[in-house]
Amino acid sequence: xxxxxxxxxxxAEQEALARPRTTGEGPVGxxxxxxxxxxxxxxxxxxxxxxxxxxxxxxxALAFTSVGWGPFAGWWKYGHTDITPLVHDGxxxxxxxPFRLGEHPFGQDRIGRxxxxxxxxxxxxxxxxxLVIGLIAGAIGVVVGAVAGYFRGWADAVLMRLTDVVIIxxxxxxxxxxxxxxxxxxEGTWFGAVAGQHGVLLLGVFLGFVLWVGLAxxxxxxxxxxxxxxxVDAARLSGASSMRIIVRHIxxxxxxxxxxxxxxxxxxxxxxxxxxxxxxxxxxxxxxSLGLLIxxxxxxxxxxxxxFWWPGAFIVLICLSINVIGDGLRDAFDPRQRPFRASARSxx
Numbered sequence: 001x002x003x004x005x006x007x008x009x010x011x012a013e014q015e016a017l018a019r020p021r022t023t024g025e026g027p028v029g030x031x032x033x034x035x036x037x038x039x040x041x042x043x044x045x046x047x048x049x050x051x052x053x054x055x056x057x058x059x060x061a062l063a064f065t066s067v068g069w070g071p072f073a074g075w076w077k078y079g080h081t082d083i084t085p086l087v088h089d090g091x092x093x094x095x096x097x098p099f100r101l102g103e104h105p106f107g108q109d110r111i112g113r114x115x116x117x118x119x120x121x122x123x124x125x126x127x128x129x130x131l132v133i134g135l136i137a138g139a140i141g142v143v144v145g146a147v148a149g150y151f152r153g154w155a156d157a158v159l160m161r162l163t164d165v166v167i168i169x170x171x172x173x174x175x176x177x178x179x180x181x182x183x184x185x186x187e188g189t190w191f192g193a194v195a196g197q198h199g200v201l202l203l204g205v206f207l208g209f210v211l212w213v214g215l216a217x218x219x220x221x222x223x224x225x226x227x228x229x230x231x232v233d234a235a236r237l238s239g240a241s242s243m244r245i246i247v248r249h250i251x252x253x254x255x256x257x258x259x260x261x262x263x264x265x266x267x268x269x270x271x272x273x274x275x276x277x278x279x280x281x282x283x284x285x286x287x288x289s290l291g292l293l294i295x296x297x298x299x300x301x302x303x304x305x306x307x308f309w310w311p312g313a314f315i316v317l318i319c320l321s322i323n324v325i326g327d328g329l330r331d332a333f334d335p336r337q338r339p340f341r342a343s344a345r346s347x348x
Contacts, residue, residue, distance in 0.1 A: 110300070219258060260330045267323050
C-alpha cells in the first residue's frame with residue numbers, strides 16, 4: 001500500500017511545481033524562451049563580443065559611406081586616386097583636443113593622395129574579400145563535411161581524399177599563378193578582362209575555394225558524433241528523408257561549430273589577403289587594399305610613419321573584432337559554457 005501512496009505524493013508535488021506562482025498582480029512563472037532568444041541573451045552578456053560588433057559596424061559604416069561604393073557616392077571630398085598639393089608636408093591634420101578633422105585627417109602620401117580615402121577604399125576591398133571568402137568557404141565546408149559525415153562509406157573516402165589534395169596545394173603559389181594570368185590584359189583573354197574589372201571578387205572566390213578544408217573536417221567530425229544520437233534514429237524511424245535529417249535535425253545542433261569557424265576563417269582570410277597584396281599577388285594598382293598600402297609605404301616608415309600606422313591599425317581592429325565576435329558566438333551556442341563567478345566559489 002505504500003508504493004501507490006508514494007506515487008500519488010510525487011504526482012501531487014509535480015503538479016504543485018508546475019502550477020504558476022501567484023502574487024497580487026497575477027501569475028508569475030519562468031517564461032519560456034526560444035533557442036534564438038537564449039543565444040541572443042548569451043551573446044549580449046559577452047561584453048567583448050558586443051564591443052567587437054560595435055567596432056566592426058563602425059568600420060563598415062565609415063568605409064562604405066565615406067568614399068562611396070559602386071554607384072553610390074560618398075560624403076568625403078577626395079577619392080583614393082585624387083592628387084592634391086601637399087598640406088603641412090603631408091602630415092595628418094586630425095586633432096583630438098579640440099576635435100578637428102582638417103583637410104587630410106590621415107595625412108597624404110608623397111605624391112599628394114589623401115590617405116583617409118585610400119585607407120577607406122582599402123578597408124572596402126579587404127572586407128569584401130573577407131566576406132566572399134567566408135560565404136564560399138563556409139558553404140563548401142558545410143556541404144562537404146555534412147555529406148561525408150552522414151553518408152560515410154565511399155562518399156566519406158572520396159571527399160576526404162579531395163580535402164587532402166586541396167590542403168597540400170599552397171594557396172600562395174596558386175594566387176601567384178592567378179595574378180600572372182590576370183595581369184596579361186594585353187592579350188585580350190576573357191579571364192584578363194574579368195580580372196581587370198572584378199579583381200577583388202575574383203580573388204575572394206579563388207581563396208574561398210581553397211580555405212574550406214578546415215571547416216569541412218570539423219563539420220564531418222560533428223556529424224559523425226551526432227549521427228549516433230537517439231533523435232537521429234527517431235527521425236529515420238519516422239520516415240524522414242536524408243536531406244531533412246541533415247538540414248532540420250543534425251545541422252542545427254552543429255551550427256555553433258559552423259558559425260565560430262566561419263568567423264575564424266574570415267579573420268584568417270583578411271590576413272591572407274593582406275599578405276598576398278603585400279607580396280604583390282593580391283589587389284593591384286590603381287586599386288588598393290590595406291595590405292597593398294602597407295607594402296607601398298614600408299620604405300616610408302621612418303620618415304612618414306602615418307602612411308604605415310593607419311592601414312595597420314584598421315587591419316588589427318578588423319581582425320580583433322572578428323575574433324572576439326567568434327568567441328561570443330562560441331559561448332552563446334555552446335550550452336555547456338557558464339560564466340565563472342569568483343564570489344560564488346569563494347563563498348563555498
